[in-house]
Structures are given as structure tokens and as C-alpha cells.
Amino acid sequence: MAKILVVDDEAHIRExxxxxxxxxxxxxxEKANGEDALAYAENQSVDLAIIxxxxxxxxxxxxxxELRELDEMPILMVxxxxxxxxxxxxxxLGTDDYLVKPFDPxxxxxxxxxxxxxxxxxxxxxxxxxxxxxxxxxYQVIYKDGNQVTIPMKEFxxxxxxxxxxxxxxxxxxxxxxxxxxxxxxxxRTVDVHIxxxxxxxxxxESDFKIVTIRGLGYRLEVYxx
Amino acid sequence: MAKILVVDDEAHIRExxxxxxxxxxxxxxEKANGEDALAYAENQSVDLAIIxxxxxxxxxxxxxxELRELDEMPILMVxxxxxxxxxxxxxxLGTDDYLVKPFDPxxxxxxxxxxxxxxxxxxxxxxxxxxxxxxxxxYQVIYKDGNQVTIPMKEFxxxxxxxxxxxxxxxxxxxxxxxxxxxxxxxxRTVDVHIxxxxxxxxxxESDFKIVTIRGLGYRLEVYxx
DNA sequence: CAACTCTTTAAAGAATCTGTAAAAAAGAAT
DNA sequence: ATTCTTTTTTACAGATTCTTTAAAGAGTTG
Numbered sequence: 001m002a003k004i005l006v007v008d009d010e011a012h013i014r015e016x017x018x019x020x021x022x023x024x025x026x027x028x029x030e031k032a033n034g035e036d037a038l039a040y041a042e043n044q045s046v047d048l049a050i051i052x053x054x055x056x057x058x059x060x061x062x063x064x065x066e067l068r069e070l071d072e073m074p075i076l077m078v079x080x081x082x083x084x085x086x087x088x089x090x091x092x093l094g095t096d097d098y099l100v101k102p103f104d105p106x107x108x109x110x111x112x113x114x115x116x117x118x119x120x121x122x123x124x125x126x127x128x129x130x131x132x133x134x135x136x137x138x139y140q141v142i143y144k145d146g147n148q149v150t151i152p153m154k155e156f157x158x159x160x161x162x163x164x165x166x167x168x169x170x171x172x173x174x175x176x177x178x179x180x181x182x183x184x185x186x187x188x189r190t191v192d193v194h195i196x197x198x199x200x201x202x203x204x205x206e207s208d209f210k211i212v213t214i215r216g217l218g219y220r221l222e223v224y225x226x
Numbered sequence: 227m228a229k230i231l232v233v234d235d236e237a238h239i240r241e242x243x244x245x246x247x248x249x250x251x252x253x254x255x256e257k258a259n260g261e262d263a264l265a266y267a268e269n270q271s272v273d274l275a276i277i278x279x280x281x282x283x284x285x286x287x288x289x290x291x292e293l294r295e296l297d298e299m300p301i302l303m304v305x306x307x308x309x310x311x312x313x314x315x316x317x318x319l320g321t322d323d324y325l326v327k328p329f330d331p332x333x334x335x336x337x338x339x340x341x342x343x344x345x346x347x348x349x350x351x352x353x354x355x356x357x358x359x360x361x362x363x364x365y366q367v368i369y370k371d372g373n374q375v376t377i378p379m380k381e382f383x384x385x386x387x388x389x390x391x392x393x394x395x396x397x398x399x400x401x402x403x404x405x406x407x408x409x410x411x412x413x414x415r416t417v418d419v420h421i422x423x424x425x426x427x428x429x430x431x432e433s434d435f436k437i438v439t440i441r442g443l444g445y446r447l448e449v450y451x452x
Numbered sequence: 453c454a455a456c457t458c459t460t461t462a463a464a465g466a467a468t469c470t471g472t473a474a475a476a477a478a479g480a481a482t
Numbered sequence: 483a484t485t486c487t488t489t490t491t492t493a494c495a496g497a498t499t500c501t502t503t504a505a506a507g508a509g510t511t512g
Contacts, residue, residue, distance in 0.1 A: 072344055096322075118298055120346040152458055167374060169364040189500090190460060196501065214376045215468070215499065217365060222374075378469055415489090416471055422490065441479070441488065 001125060002116055003027040003045070003137075007037040007063060008052035008078065013101075017050060020105040021112065027125075027137070034058025038066050045071070045136075047121050048112060052078045074115040078103070127163045130208020130225050134160050151201065154179065158194050159202075162211065162221035171218040195219060227351055228273035228342055229253040233263040233289065234304065235281050239327075243276060246331040247338065260284025264292050272297075273347050274338060278304045300341040304329070353389045356434020356451050360386050377427065380405065384420050385428075388437065388447035397444040421445060 004026050008014050011032070018028045029046070031037035035057045037049070049067055053060035064075055077098040096118075097111050125136035133142040139156045140148045157179045162170060172188040180186070195211055202209075209223045230252050234240050237258070244254045255272070257263035261283045263275070275293055279286035290301055303324040322344075323337050351362040359368040365382045366374045383405045388396060398414045406412070421437055428435075435449045 119344065154459070169366075186459095187461065189462085192500065193460075193502085196503095212376075213500065214364065214366070216379050217376075220364070220374075380470070412471060413473090415473090418489065419471075419491085422492095425490095439489070 001025045001027055002047035002121060003029065003125070004112065005029050005031065005037055005041060005046045005049040007031045007034060007049065007055065007060070009033060009055050010052070013052070013078075016105060017108065020109050024109055024113075026112070034060065034063035034066075037063055041067055041070055046073060048074045048076065048115060048119075050076045050078060050108075050112070054080060072119075074119045074121070076108075076111060076115060127160060128226065129159075129163050129221075129223055130205060132202070132205060132208065134163060136160060152197075155194055155198055155201070158191070159198050159221075162219065163209075163223075166209075166221050166223045169214055169218055169220050174218070191219075227251045227253055228347060229255065229271070230338065231255050231257065231263060231267060231272045231275040233257045233260060233275065233281065233286070234278035235259060236278070239278070239304075242331060243334065246335050250335055250339075252338070260286065260289035260292075263289055267293055267296055272299060274300045274302065274341060274345075276302045276304060276334075276338070280306060298345075300345045300347070302334075302337060302341060353386060354452065355385075355389050355392075355447075355449055356431060358428075358431060358434065360389060362386060378423075381420055381424050381427070384417070385424055385447075388445065389435075389449075392435075392447050392449045395440055395444055395446050400444070417445075 004021055006014050006017050006021075006028055007030075008017070009032050014030045014032075018030060021028050029040060029044075031040060033055050034051075037051075038058060040046075041049070046067075049064075051060045051063055055063075058066075060077060064077065067073060067075060074096045076096065078101060079098055080101050096115055099108060099111065127134045127136070131144045134140075134156065135142060135148075138148070138150075139153060140150050141156075142148050158175065161175065161178055172191045175191050176184050176186075176188065180190075195213075199211055208225060209221060212220045212222055214220055230247055232240050232243050232247075232254055233256075234243070235258050240256045240258075244256060247254050255266060255270075257266060259281050260277075263277075264284060266272070267275070272293075275290075277286045277289055281289075284292070286303060290303065293299060293301060300322045302322060304327060305324055306327050322341055325334060325337065352368075353360040353362070357370045360366075360382070361368055361374075364374070364376075365379060366376050367382075368374050384401065387401065387404055398417045401417050402410050402412075402414065406416075421439075425437055433450060435447060438446045438448055440446055
């Protein structure tokens with residue numbers, strides 16, 4: 001399920017949000033201030049962020065801006081009453097939706113779901129590639145017999161990305177931007193090497209799925225069975 | 227490419243927007259009022275809408291609301307100066323972005339692209355030639371059974387070009403200019419060789435489509451069935 | 453710190469694609 | 483029927499792109 005970052009300095013508000021979201025099967029990460037939230041998002045992927053505007057250290061708007069630079073994720077702002085002016089500001093910064101405190105938690109859940117849908121984010125963190133599965137939460141490969149194995153991070157991310165959109169072409173550019181980050185300076189051939197290792201590692205599953213080279217363009221993952 | 231609905235009662239604004247968008251390869255549908263726009267969107271699929279707020283009949287906000295109910299499409303609002311209040315209203319209705327007139331067309335294009343990316347929309351340009359299809363995004367041939375195959379780039383481009391305007395004559399000159407670039411120095415016969423390769427590759431689909439030689443002039447692609 | 457794994461780089465080796473040139477075939481024209 | 487023009491076919495060499503390998507660098511762990 002989707003991982004949601006909840007940033008608010010009031011613990012009871014976070015608790016309230018968490019309760020409702022967890023109930024819907026979402027994974028919730030709580031942070032009390034923008035700084036902690038940013039530090040987390042820099043290392044871990046987050047599918048959606050719910051951010052309170054008024055916060056110590058890094059405030060909601062700045063966090064929003066920073067997150068936007070990290071990744072194209074949907075952001076839901078929470079404002080206190082009487083901050084109308086802030087709405088416009090948020091609008092400009094590219095917030096996707098907002099709620100005014102006090103809000104109905106049910107509406108929060110609805111909006112979260114709508115945003116995930118709008119961003120075409122597939123909530124499940126489990127991907128099935130023929131007889132194996134990839135679990136994004138643990139970065140593990142799960143075999144049919146239930147065996148779980150950890151594989152190198154980059155390899156996992158690459159396979160996971162390709163597997164998230166089977167049959168779709170990914171250019172090396174695109175993969176590097178998505179996995180290594182847009183500021184990556186290195187060689188494009190790095191992708192090739194990881195692809196090679198994945199092919200090697202999963203050679204025995206050739207009849208389940210295969211990474212296909214599209215000459216001059218990139219790679220594509222084909223799945224042959226469920 | 228993505229199809230964009232432009233709704234504005236001022237013809238010259240529509241014209242301006244159209245010029246820039248078409249230049250980027252988008253397909254543009256112009257409508258002068260909300261009613262016409264809605265009627266269109268109800269029957270034809272649209273990837274993104276650019277809507278002016280002030281319009282006769284059905285105004286921008288109402289159109290926005292109606293479109294939202296039709297389909298989850300990104301909407302870019304265009305406001306005239308001094309309608310600050312409207313921004314908040316639009317925000318609530320779930321507009322995705324906005325621009326204030328007069329705007330820089332280049333920025334419009336940037337925002338359109340950002341929205342399409344955010345919504346994960348990349349309207350692929352598919353061409354159908356009898357029982358096979360060509361996907362420009364991936365440079366691949368898609369067979370009826372769903373099999374996707376990569377063919378050499380130049381061959382693909384040639385077939386794609388011919389297939390984009392079936393039955394229309396293309397001189398070698400024209401093809402070279404379009405595919406190889408106007409600065410291409412090489413021999414015209416190169417086209418012939420690629421045509422030969424295409425004919426060979428798709429020999430089994432002769433009853434679907436065929437590349438016909440027009441002696442002394444060039445080539446033409448005929449399609450025999452849908 | 454030494455051993456380990458993971459990641460990246462660099463470069464050689466493979467595979468594939470592309471353009472050329474020339475021979476063969478086909479189509480017009482005389 | 484012969485000649486001329488244009489297209490098709492063939493084969494190959496050069497160019498481009500991908501794969502593989504090996505080794506260095508970075509980061510971790512005992």
C-alpha cells in the first residue's frame with residue numbers, strides 16, 4: 001500500500017490522521033517538523049505527503065517546495081482557519097489539495113485516495129512478476145515457496161521500476177533520473193551493467209519475465225504469466 | 227500526442243495558444259465557450275483542458291466542474307488580472323494550475339507539459355496498419371496478439387511516416403528530408419534499400435498494407451483493411 | 453583495519469544497423 | 483527488339499549501440 005508522510009507538530013493530530021489512514025491500509029510515517037520530514041523523504045520514497053503549514057523549523061510551505069524538487073509526489077496541505085492568504089501561496093507552489101482544520105478525517109481519506117488516483121499511483125508496494133514478487137517495503141524478492149531474499153538496492157529499484165510499468169519503454173535517461181536522481185552525473189552505461197546483473201540473477205525465470213533491450217532507446221520488461 | 231482542449235471566447239488568444247501547442251506536437255481542439263467545450267468532451271476523449279474563466283454561456287468554473295465529473299483530466303485555468311478571489315475558488319474545485327493573462331506562451335507550454343507528466347499522461351501516437359500497429363513512443367510494432375517487437379529505427383520512421391498519410395505519395399527527397407534531416411548528404415537510393423527491408427519484414431501482412439512504388443516519383447502506402 | 457558487498461567506470465568484444473556500390477531485374481521509350 | 487531509365491536486390495564495410503568483463507572506488511560490518 002502507499003506510503004504516506006504525515007507532517008504536523010501536534011502529536012494528537014498526527015495520531016488522528018494515522019488512525020484513519022492505517023485503517024485504510026496505508027503505511028504512515030509521522031514526522032513532527034519539516035526538517036525531519038525532509039530528511040526522511042530524501043532517503044526513503046514517499047507516495048504522498050500531508051503537511052501542516054504552521055510548523056517549527058522548516059514550515060509547511062518550504063517543506064512543500066523541497067519535496068517538489070525531490071520527487072513528483074502529491075501533497076495535501078492542512079491549514080488552520082483564517083489563513084486564507086496562504087491558500088493562494090500554496091496554489092502557486094503547486095500544492096494539490098488542502099484541508100482546513102478542524103477537518104473530517106473521512107474527508108481526508110477521500111482526498112488522499114483521490115490524489116493517489118489522480119497521480120496514477122498504484123497503492124500496492126507488491127509487484128508480481130510471474131512466479132516471483134517484489135516487496136518495495138522491504139526491498140526483498142519473494143519466491144513462490146515463500147523464501148524472501150534481499151538483493152542489492154539499485155538492482156531492486158531498477159527491476160521494481162521496470163516492473164511497475166510492464167511493457168513500457170524506459171530510456172536510460174529516465175531510469176537514471178527516477179532511480180539515481182536528476183542530479184546524477186555518472187555514465188549511462190551504469191544502467192546496462194545493472195540490467196546485466198538482473199538478467200543473470202533471474203536467468204532461471206526467463207519464462208516468467210524478461211528485460212528486453214530496445215536498441216537506441218532503452219529497456220522494457222515483459223511479463224509472460226501471472 | 228496528447229489532445230488538448232482550449233476554451234476561450236477570444237479567438238486571438240485561442241490562436242496564440244494553438245500556435246505554440248501545435249508547434250510542440252500537441253493536438254489542439256478550440257472551443258469558444260463552455261457549452262461547446264463540454265459537448266465535445268462528452269463525446270471525444272481529451273487529455274488536458276485549458277480554460278478561460280470569463281466566458282459566455284457556461285463559464286470557466288462550471289465547465290471545470292463538469293469536466294471533472296466526466297473524467298480525471300488535468301485542467302489549467304486562465305484568469306484575467308484582478309480576479310484573485312477566483313484563484314481560491316478554483317483551488318477548491320480542483321484546478322491543477324493557473325495562469326494570469328497576459329501570459330508567456332512558453333510558460334504555458336511548460337505548465338502543460340508538467341501537468342501531463344504529473345498525471346502520467348503520455349498520449350502515445352499509435353498508427354494502425356491493418357492488423358499491426360506502430361507505437362511512435364517505443365518505436366515498436368504491436369501485433370494483433372499483443373506481441374511487441376522492436377524494428378530498426380530508420381525502418382520504423384519510414385513506415386511510420388508513410389503510414390501517417392496513407393495513399394499519399396512521398397518522394398525520396400521528401401522522405402529523406404523528413405527522416406534523415408535536410409542536411410543529409412547521402413544517396414537517394416538509401417530509401418529504396420529501407421523500403422526493400424520493410425517489404426521483406428512485413429511480407430506476411432501483404433493483405434493488410436503494402437508499399438507501392440510510383441515510378442519516377444516515389445512511394446505510397448496502401449492500407450486494405452482496418 | 454581487513455574482508456566484504458555493492459556500485460561505478462572504462463574498455464574490449466559482440467551484435468546490430470545503416471549506407472554504398474554494383475549487379476540484376478523491371479519498366480518505358482524509341 | 484533494343485536501348486535507356488529506374489527500381490530492386492545483394493553483399494559488404496563502416497558506424498553505432500549494447501553486452502560483458504575486470505578492476506577500482508565507496509561504503510559496511512565484524
